[in-house]
Amino acid sequence: MRTMISTGFRLTAIASLGFWWVWLMAGAAWYYTIEQVSLWSSFTSGAGIALVVMVYGVFSAMISDSLH
Numbered sequence: 001m002r003t004m005i006s007t008g009f010r011l012t013a014i015a016s017l018g019f020w021w022v023w024l025m026a027g028a029a030w031y032y033t034i035e036q037v038s039l040w041s042s043f044t045s046g047a048g049i050a051l052v053v054m055v056y057g058v059f060s061a062m063i064s065d066s067l068h
Contacts, residue, residue, distance in 0.1 A: 017058070 031037055
């Protein structure tokens with residue numbers, strides 16, 4: 001029973017992260033192709049740096065989880 005609950009939480013987290021990854025990629029595609037904003041100016045802004053840190057954290061967590 002404990003394994004089933006853990007698996008349920010894991011699947012919920014994967015679905016939630018998948019949803020946010022889709023929105024992140026769609027938003028970035030819109031912003032850089034339709035709005036034609038400079039990537040460097042966006043990266044050096046506070047929001048750009050926070051986004052890079054968040055993406056780095058997600059990738060680190062994914063790599064750490066796959067190594068266990």
